[in-house]
Amino acid sequence: MISFTLFALIIVAIFILLRLFLIRTALISIVNKCLHCIEDAVHVYQFFKVPEFNENHQENQFYRKVLTYVNSLSSIEDSDFTNLFSGSKSNDIILCLDDNQVVFDTFLGARVSWKNEIDSISRKRTFVLKIKKKDKRRVLQSYLQHIHTVSDEIDQRWREIRLFINTELNQRWRSVPLAHPVTIDTMVMDLDLKNRIKSDVEAFLKSKQYYHRLGRVWKRSYLLYGPSGTGKSSFVVAMAKLLNYDVYDIDLSKVSDDSDLKLLLLQTRPKSLIVVEDLDRFLSDSSAESSVSLSGVLNFMDGIVNSCTGDEKVMVFTMNCKDLIDPVVLRPGRVDVHIYFPLCNFNAFKTLANSYLGVKDHKLFPHVEEIFETGATMSPAEIAELMVMNRSSPSRALKSVITALQISGDARAGKSGQRLSESKSIDEGSMLSWKDVSSPAIKEVRKLYNVLRLKKSGPSDHQLHHNLSLTER
Numbered sequence: 001m002i003s004f005t006l007f008a009l010i011i012v013a014i015f016i017l018l019r020l021f022l023i024r025t026a027l028i029s030i031v032n033k034c035l036h037c038i039e040d041a042v043h044v045y046q047f048f049k050v051p052e053f054n055e056n057h058q059e060n061q062f063y064r065k066v067l068t069y070v071n072s073l074s075s076i077e078d079s080d081f082t083n084l085f086s087g088s089k090s091n092d093i094i095l096c097l098d099d100n101q102v103v104f105d106t107f108l109g110a111r112v113s114w115k116n117e118i119d120s121i122s123r124k125r126t127f128v129l130k131i132k133k134k135d136k137r138r139v140l141q142s143y144l145q146h147i148h149t150v151s152d153e154i155d156q157r158w159r160e161i162r163l164f165i166n167t168e169l170n171q172r173w174r175s176v177p178l179a180h181p182v183t184i185d186t187m188v189m190d191l192d193l194k195n196r197i198k199s200d201v202e203a204f205l206k207s208k209q210y211y212h213r214l215g216r217v218w219k220r221s222y223l224l225y226g227p228s229g230t231g232k233s234s235f236v237v238a239m240a241k242l243l244n245y246d247v248y249d250i251d252l253s254k255v256s257d258d259s260d261l262k263l264l265l266l267q268t269r270p271k272s273l274i275v276v277e278d279l280d281r282f283l284s285d286s287s288a289e290s291s292v293s294l295s296g297v298l299n300f301m302d303g304i305v306n307s308c309t310g311d312e313k314v315m316v317f318t319m320n321c322k323d324l325i326d327p328v329v330l331r332p333g334r335v336d337v338h339i340y341f342p343l344c345n346f347n348a349f350k351t352l353a354n355s356y357l358g359v360k361d362h363k364l365f366p367h368v369e370e371i372f373e374t375g376a377t378m379s380p381a382e383i384a385e386l387m388v389m390n391r392s393s394p395s396r397a398l399k400s401v402i403t404a405l406q407i408s409g410d411a412r413a414g415k416s417g418q419r420l421s422e423s424k425s426i427d428e429g430s431m432l433s434w435k436d437v438s439s440p441a442i443k444e445v446r447k448l449y450n451v452l453r454l455k456k457s458g459p460s461d462h463q464l465h466h467n468l469s470l471t472e473r
């Protein structure tokens with residue numbers, strides 16, 4: 001009896017030691033793999049492929065959902081290779097399945113696997129679902145539905161607007177989260193115009209039925225034009241946030257020809273904002289490397305391809321000056337709304353002073369207003385830069401703006417021989433030369449700013465005039 005108990009104890013001890021040995025070494029996973037191989041050998045499997053792109057080179061939306069779903073599985077930690085990425089919060093780590101790796105999932109008692117295969121030549125990816133034939137009829141439909149639901153929930157929870165840029169490589173669109181803090185409310189622009197744009201965008205979002213009843217593609221195009229530094233690019237981001245759309249920023253110099261441009265458009269998702277910046281520069285630059293033609297651009301703006309890319313598209317084109325553009329480019333339908341971004345007037349200056357310096361009123365404001373009335377002006381970007389540089393002292397900031405306005409006003413008057421207070425002076429025709437005169441003005445003010453910084457206290461009016469006369473010489 002004692003010898004039997006001893007024998008049983010020895011067996012149990014050996015079993016425990018063996019288990020410990022298997023767990024502490026890689027042998028347990030080898031044993032598991034062997035068991036799965038035996039299971040594979042006795043079952044018939046069926047495979048389902050989910051390619052990244054369809055035969056029309058458009059992104060397969062279901063591939064994206066599977067990707068989201070697979071990366072959310074806890075079993076991804078057990079795959080041999082997993083990529084680790086930082087998330088939107090600084091201490092977030094996101095796990096992503098590596099290429100050609102397998103991850104297992106269980107649904108309603110059925111064990112399935114996913115493999116993210118990559119083609120070594122085309123570099124295109126395909127998810128392959130492996131499911132037992134006996135489980136397929138029972139669970140496949142509800143499993144695919146489950147993937148839809150889970151990925152939609154995850155997208156909703158982690159939804160962040162992304163900025164896509166086109167590259168010359170195979171993988172045409174690369175994306176990053178759009179982290180720019182600008183919103184339509186922080187944009188300095190005429191309040192009435194801002195409200196009209198907001199209502200236009202809201203009306204567009206609600207008019208799916210209307211567009212479809214008319215047999216039109218549900219899209220709207222905006223032209224943002226005006227001098228450099230007046231907020232056109234910032235406004236694109238603000239609009240994307242207002243719409244909650246991803247941004248596709250097309251760099252035409254990286255597009256090889258017209259059909260490449262069409263393919264790029266086909267690879268955009270619905271609910272997106274497609275931007276072409278500095279279109280005027282591209283159209284007038286005959287030495288451009290890209291061989292996209294004018295007709296390629298026109299087709300891109302309103303062609304049939306647009307109707308194949310899914311609904312709900314907003315297109316935005318930016319340019320400094322629209323005077324020299326062929327009118328066919330801007331005809332209604334191609335561009336629905338033209339929005340002009342002007343240089344600063346006194347009202348815009350006051351809004352900037354309020355946002356950047358926290359100053360609603362100041363004893364120097366009447367002086368600034370007087371200078372604006374002479375027709376002197378600067379871009380919001382230039383004024384904002386001076387305010388940021390001098391944000392610790394609003395008086396100093398305002399004085400540096402006054403100096404810069406006077407210098408640039410004098411330079412413009414000297415150059416063009418005309419007063420800038422006429423309404424034409426802030427017409428885009430004269431804007432092209434604006435950059436030339438504003439830069440020295442900013443440089444002068446920077447110099448002045450450095451002098452002022454050396455004198456620790458804020459400058460008196462006397463010092464300001466003194467420095468002004470220095471810069472005028």
Ligand SMILES: Nc1ncnc2c1ncn2[C@@H]1O[C@H](COP(=O)(O)OP(=O)(O)OP(=O)(O)O)[C@@H](O)[C@H]1O
Pocket residue numbers: 186187188189226227228229230231232233234235320341380381382384
């Ligand atoms: N209307 C504005 N409201 C608020 N900030 C502005 C405005 N215009 C310019 N800025 C400031 O100036 C910076 C540059 O503006 P932005 O790049 O949007 O100008 P742009 O019109 O696109 O210039 P460019 O024609 O040279 O591309 C922005 O980061 C922003 O801080």
Ligand SMILES: [Mg+2]
Pocket residue numbers: 232233234277318
């Ligand atoms: Mg810009």
